[in-house]
Amino acid sequence: MDTHMTQAPEPTVREAVALVVFDCDGVLVDSEPIAVRTHVALGAAYGWPLSEAEVIEEFVGRSTASIGEKIGGRLGAAVAEEWDERFRELHREAVDAALPAVDGIAEALDALDGLGLPYCVASSGSHEKMRHTLGRTGLYERFAGRIFSATEVDRGKPAPDLFLHAARRLGVDPVRCAVVEDSAPGVQAARAAGMRSFGYAGGVTPAARLAGPGTVVFDDMRALPSLLTGVSGQNI
Template sequence: MTDEGPLAGVDLVVFDCDGVLVDTETLGPAVVAAMTAEVGWPLTPDEVRRRFLGRPEAYLYEQVRAHATGPVDADWLAEYRRRVSEAFAARPHTMPGVGELLDALDARGLPYCVASSGGHPRIRHSLTHSGLWPRFAGRIFSADDVARGKPAPDLFLHAARESGHPPARCLVIEDSPAGVDAALAAAMPVIGYTGGPTAAETLAHATLGTVSDLRLIAAKDHYDRLLAEHYTWMLGG
């Protein structure tokens, strides 16, 4: 735990992966839209985001099977992962400010991890192709690890427990309404990240508000204000 500075009171920072660390949120919805159209369920990328952003892959597959008018092969999800990986390999990069924020956390000795709705293979692929794998290896938690994915709190509680930190001292950074809901259910402070395609109003219920620049999270004046607001909220003030 850091004893002073902008991240005082936080023992662990928990990052979502897609759309927070790695720029995949413009790729995944386009792939899903193409694949749902193939089985008779036409969706736009924006509709895909609204329905599935932050949800586990198993939920996506269940919904496709429920709504498709054509046959959905047993390997549909594997094909989805293959297409996303192929698309991402052609354009791998981190979200703006990720490196600077991680450097700031390292300088403070503040640990961090990933807790993502993606499966372990997809998370590893995303982090490897973006160059972030060495910074998170051994500290990665997936919806594969728990019975219920986001918006249930299970994944975040699992990450906190395995990392050895109490939930109330774990700061979550999320870009999806389902992820924010999961953090709230886990009684963890959460910041909504709007630097990608997610509209700020859909993350307005994040207890520490929203940021469009990840570097602001390590900025003392900005973070101290958010932290004070959070603990006022926790105390019912």
């Protein structure tokens, strides 16, 4: 797969990256196709016909609470609650049947380990969900103790709260954080937090929806370490 990039503007002061903040679904684990298909099926069952493109536009990258608000506004709170319960059941069954890690993520994490560059997870998903998906793909132990959920903050993405919370907990200045995201709300949250953002376009979200100020768009996870360190070998 060819890598294409939209380079972020040159910062006034060049700070070395001290923490890489990964989203989970679609960045570490290839679960977004499962989630999209599940929401399409539930939409058909509950009377809100949705295409995959519409699910990506409306739901991908958002917290469970935010998705529930959207469904509740359309179909009522009782249906939203039932939809969420059914989604959890169907999603877990599909994950247990087959859930790969995102292609190239193991190599990328190995390279970051070699560089001595710390990383964490900050996801719209719950801790329970991340334990399950990261556990199924063998990635949980690589992030244990450095996993943050939107359930810990007042506002989910695209608000910056979760990323700022992760940086604060790990004692890193936001300007020295780099966020790896695969959704429009995710890269918007990174920009709002004052962090450099890297939009992974190898998943369900089109590259055009990830592009924007301060964002590098790429589509091969193996390229991430070199994007983070720069072709000159110096940290961006």
